[in-house]
Amino acid sequence: MAATSSSPATELRGVSDDAAAVVVTDLRKRYGDFEAVKGVSFTVTEGETFGFLGPNGAGKSTTISMLCTLVEPSGGNALVAGHNVVTERSEVRKNIGLVFQDTTLDDYLTAEENLRFHAELYGVPKDVVSERLQQVMEMVGLWERRKGIVRTFSGGMKRRLEIGRGLLHSPRVLFLDEPTVGLDPQTRMSIWAYINELKRRERITIFLTTHYMDEAEFCDRIAIMNAGEIVVLDTPEALKASVGKDRIQIQTADDEAAMIALKGRFDIESAIREGQVTFSVASGEQFVPRLFAELGVPIKSVSVARPSLDDVFMSYTGKTIRDAEASTGDKLRANPMMRGRR
Amino acid sequence: MTTTAIPTTPSTAPPAVRVAGGTLSDDIRAVKMVWKRELIRFARNRIRIFTSLMQPLLFLFVLGSGLSGLTKASIPHFKYTTFMFPGVLSMAVLFTAIFSAISIVWDREFGFMREMLVAPVSRSAIVIGKCLGGATVATFQGLVMLALAGLVGVPYNPELIAVLVLELLLVAIALTSFGTMAASRMQQVESFQVIMQFFVLPMMFLSGAVFPLSGLPIWLKVLTIVDPLTYGVDPMRRAVFSHLHHVSAATLHTLSPGVHWDGWRVPTLLELAIVAAMSAVMLGVAIWQFTRPE
Numbered sequence: 001m002a003a004t005s006s007s008p009a010t011e012l013r014g015v016s017d018d019a020a021a022v023v024v025t026d027l028r029k030r031y032g033d034f035e036a037v038k039g040v041s042f043t044v045t046e047g048e049t050f051g052f053l054g055p056n057g058a059g060k061s062t063t064i065s066m067l068c069t070l071v072e073p074s075g076g077n078a079l080v081a082g083h084n085v086v087t088e089r090s091e092v093r094k095n096i097g098l099v100f101q102d103t104t105l106d107d108y109l110t111a112e113e114n115l116r117f118h119a120e121l122y123g124v125p126k127d128v129v130s131e132r133l134q135q136v137m138e139m140v141g142l143w144e145r146r147k148g149i150v151r152t153f154s155g156g157m158k159r160r161l162e163i164g165r166g167l168l169h170s171p172r173v174l175f176l177d178e179p180t181v182g183l184d185p186q187t188r189m190s191i192w193a194y195i196n197e198l199k200r201r202e203r204i205t206i207f208l209t210t211h212y213m214d215e216a217e218f219c220d221r222i223a224i225m226n227a228g229e230i231v232v233l234d235t236p237e238a239l240k241a242s243v244g245k246d247r248i249q250i251q252t253a254d255d256e257a258a259m260i261a262l263k264g265r266f267d268i269e270s271a272i273r274e275g276q277v278t279f280s281v282a283s284g285e286q287f288v289p290r291l292f293a294e295l296g297v298p299i300k301s302v303s304v305a306r307p308s309l310d311d312v313f314m315s316y317t318g319k320t321i322r323d324a325e326a327s328t329g330d331k332l333r334a335n336p337m338m339r340g341r342r
Numbered sequence: 343m344t345t346t347a348i349p350t351t352p353s354t355a356p357p358a359v360r361v362a363g364g365t366l367s368d369d370i371r372a373v374k375m376v377w378k379r380e381l382i383r384f385a386r387n388r389i390r391i392f393t394s395l396m397q398p399l400l401f402l403f404v405l406g407s408g409l410s411g412l413t414k415a416s417i418p419h420f421k422y423t424t425f426m427f428p429g430v431l432s433m434a435v436l437f438t439a440i441f442s443a444i445s446i447v448w449d450r451e452f453g454f455m456r457e458m459l460v461a462p463v464s465r466s467a468i469v470i471g472k473c474l475g476g477a478t479v480a481t482f483q484g485l486v487m488l489a490l491a492g493l494v495g496v497p498y499n500p501e502l503i504a505v506l507v508l509e510l511l512l513v514a515i516a517l518t519s520f521g522t523m524a525a526s527r528m529q530q531v532e533s534f535q536v537i538m539q540f541f542v543l544p545m546m547f548l549s550g551a552v553f554p555l556s557g558l559p560i561w562l563k564v565l566t567i568v569d570p571l572t573y574g575v576d577p578m579r580r581a582v583f584s585h586l587h588h589v590s591a592a593t594l595h596t597l598s599p600g601v602h603w604d605g606w607r608v609p610t611l612l613e614l615a616i617v618a619a620m621s622a623v624m625l626g627v628a629i630w631q632f633t634r635p636e
Contacts, residue, residue, distance in 0.1 A: 070460060093462035104453035108383050120375040121461035123368050 020079070021046045021173050021205035022067060027076035029062050036062040038228040039076060044205060044221075046172070051219030052209040053309070059228040060209040061101070064177050067207070068098055081172040094122065097166030097174040101181055103158050105150045111137070111161050112146040115168055122169040132168060139201065140164040140194050156187035160194055167198070174198075176208040180215065192218060213309040222309075224316055231316045240307045243315045246284030249276040250291070251300040258297040265294055372463035373471040380442060380475025384482075391483070394441060398434040398487055401552065402426055402494065417593055423494040424586070425597045428578035429551025431487050431506065432571065435514045438483040440542050442476030443521025447528045466629045469522060473625060476518035477511065484510040495586075502585045506578055509614070513574035516617050519624040520570075526631035549575045556599040567601065570620050573613040576601050580610055 022044035029037040037059040044050040052060040065071035067080050069089040078085045081095035105114050112133065119129045137143040140160040150158065159179065166174055179195070180188040196218065199206065208219070216222050216236060223233040232239065252258040258277050262268045270279035281287045284304035292299060384390065406423035413422045449455035458468050488506060491498060524537050546552075548562075549571035558566065566572050576598075583589060583598045600607045608616075 068460065090462045093460060098460055100453070100456065102453055104455075104457040106379065106383075106454045106457075107452065108386055109379070113382065117375050117379060118457070118461075120371055121458065121463060123371060123462075 020044070021048070021081060022050070022207060023077075023079040024063075024067070025077045027063065027066060027078050028074045029059075029066060029071060030074040036228055037066070040223075040225075040228075040230045041076075042223055042230060042233055044173075044207060046205055047203050048220045049199060049206040049208070049218065051216045051222045052207075052225055053211065053213070053216045053222050053313070054209075054225035055211055058225040060211075060225050061177055063225070064175055064207070064209055068096060068175055069093055094169070095172045097169065097171035099159070099162045099166045099174070099176045099179055101178045103162065105158055105162060105165075107151040108149065110147050110149055111142055111153070114150060114161065115165050118165050118168050124169050132170070136164040136167045139167070139198060154187075155183055156190060159183065159187075159191055163191070163194065163198070167202070167204070170202075171204070173205045173207055176206065178209055178211070180210070180212065188212075188215075213313070216309050224313060226317045232312075236309065239312045240309065241282065243307045243311050245280035245282050246287075246307070247278065247280055247305040248284050248287065248291075248302065249273070249278045249305070250302045251276050252295075253298040253300065258295060258299075261295050261297055265296075266290075368462065369464050369467035372458075372461065372467040373474065376458065376468055376471025377475040377478065380472065380479055383445075384442070384479040390441070394438045394483060395434060395486060397437055398430045401433060402430040402487075402490075405552070406430075406494070417596065419588070420593055420597070421495055424496060424582075425554065425579075426552060427491065427494050427496050428506075428582050429549070429575055431484050431510060431578060432513055432549065432575050433546055433551055434487040435480045435484045435510055436517055436542065436546055436571070439476055439480035439514050439517035440521040440537070442479055443472070443518050444525050444528075444534045444537065446472060446522060446525040447531050447534065450529075451531060465632045469526075469625070469629045469632050473515065473518045473522050473628070476521065477514040480514035480518060481507070481511045484514065496582055497585055499585050502581055505581045509574070509578050509581065512614060512617055512621070513571070513578075516570065516574065516621040516624070519621045519628060523624045523628040523631065526628050545569055545571045548572065550579070551575050554597045554599065555601065556596050567603065570617065572601055573608070573616045576608075577610045577613050 020043050022042075024043070025041050026039045027037060027041070028035070028039050040059075040063060052063065054060050062071060066073045067078055067085060069085050069092050073086065080092045083091040083095065085092050106117070109117070115133050115137070116129065119133070124132065134143060137146055140163055142157065142161055142164065145153070145157070150161065153161065163174075163176070163179070166176075176195075180191050183191065192215065195206070198204070208215075210216055219236065221233065221235050222239060223230045224239075225231070232242075234242070250258065255272060255277050259270050259272075262270045262277070262279060268279050268281065270277050272278070284306065288302060288304060291302070402423055406426040410422040413420070446455065449458075459465065485507065488503065488510075496502075520541075521537075524541070528534075528537075548566045548569040550566060551571070555563070555566050555572070555576075579598050580600070583594060601613065602608070
């Protein structure tokens with residue numbers, strides 16, 4: 001196995017400290033002639049919610065599979081919870097929780113049995129299993145249904161159960177690979193409510209992939225991935241700020257006076273759009289209080305529109321995420337998570 | 343096991359769980375878990391319990407009784423169903439064992455396999471647990487058939503029962519290992535049919551489960567000798583015949599001739615050793631198949 005190329009693991013170990021949940025250096029994966037991941041580097045800090053955003057086939061799942069020790073890297077290095085994903089696989093596995101795109105529950109068992117088996121596989125000490133089991137099942141709202149056979153559960157319930165199961169052994173990093181894919185919008189929102197609740201309750205690092213822009217908003221930081229590369233990595237706010245300015249629209253008692261005042265007091269060019277005074281500023285939320293204080297013209301209403309992550313994706317890759325998905329095709333949908341190894 | 347649990351604080355903070363992994367006790371625990379899962383799944387699937395007994399029952403009571411009429415003249419005072427009984431016992435084990443092992447393919451297709459593969463336990467533990475679970479379930483099916491012994495004139499002798507149970511268990515382990523080996527690289531559930539048609543059914547017919555291995559044409563005799571199941575069926579038949587009364591030497595010679603290698607009768611212990619060795623080899627191959635990177 002020729003996984004490590006540039007920097008040896010020992011060198012990286014020195015760099016890693018408790019504050020870094022995931023440290024990735026020049027990680028690569030090649031399938032034959034196709035390079036699925038072309039040397040990505042990033043660090044995820046402890047307690048952070050880190051999102052991989054990108055179209056299907058961008059290399060998100062392959063990267064996450066390498067971090068979860070399911071796929072062997074072709075090059076580069078990765079430390080998860082301080083352990084090398086190639087040389088310390090067992091250690092990595094103990095410290096991570098996994099929720100895959102496709103369900104990995106046993107349909108014929110009850111919810112509780114699924115979790116108890118998981119506890120046994122991960123060696124959760126017997127004296128804490130019952131307490132921890134109740135905790136995670138309550139957290140995902142399935143405690144009442146613990147005796148139910150999983151086959152009878154809805155898609156959303158199964159996903160919640162899997163999230164609960166992934167947390168059962170108190171991992172340091174929870175990997176969620178497209179946690180809401182294939183679910184209806186309402187169920188997606190409820191899953192996110194549970195994830196946000198989880199963030200509030202447990203100090204855990206969450207590493208997720210998604211191709212839904214609105215879900216990326218829940219992340220502390222986002223790496224936008226396209227064609228096997230990270231094109232940009234930052235907080236959602238910074239990413240949106242980098243794209244362009246916020247658009248502010250106001251309704252005033254006297255639009256003309258407002259436009260003159262904007263030019264005079266703030267040096268901002270404005271125009272009438274959709275019957276409202278419209279202009280752009282770098283940071284709309286901070287500008288609005290000043291506007292009220294200093295404009296001198298009564299304001300009836302104000303709306304601030306921020307650039308969406310769609311705009312961000314567009315500006316960094318030159319296409320919308322849907323177009324990117326159409327062109328990358330389903331090359332990688334032959335799920336890399338399925339290609340197991342030990 | 344190096345595990346510590348910090349007690350829960352009054353708040354909603356979870357108990358910090360330090361998980362073990364990679365040690366022998368982890369693997370033993372994993373074997374137990376996979377084994378237990380097989381049992382639960384089997385117990386919950388009542389239809390499967392009945393359907394997998396259907397075939398041996400048909401063979402024993404329909405085919406066996408039917409043939410009894412035919413053999414009445416040549417083998418007087420002997421029921422053909424009595425002869426078939428040990429064969430049918432191994433048949434019950436055969437179908438259940440193979441079916442259990444093949445469920446690995448289902449696990450792979452429907453995901454639970456991944457839950458096991460990503461856990462911090464060795465893959466050999468998963469394979470061994472799967473084999474033991476399948477073998478347990480298969481032996482249980484054998485026991486259900488064994489309970490019918492009285493109906494076909496086989497005595498409920500404690501010593502005989504004990505010997506048969508142990509032999510059933512050994513055969514079950516061998517067959518589950520075989521099934522697991524076959525399933526280890528199988529990608530589709532459909533391939534199960536191929537295994538059934540090309541391996542399981544020939545293995546059953548050539549093992550002497552349904553007809554005696556005496557006076558066979560040479561090509562058939564050779565095939566029965568290379569069939570591993572032959573060495574599982576013969577010891578059971580010998581055990582049953584040794585507890586039957588009033589069996590003439592001629593009948594014994596016709597119905598339970600034993601397995602001969604170039605005229606030498608293979609002793610029971612060697613037969614069992616062959617089965618045990620085959621299990622070990624097939625289990626080894628299965629583990630190797632699961633462990634090597636794809």
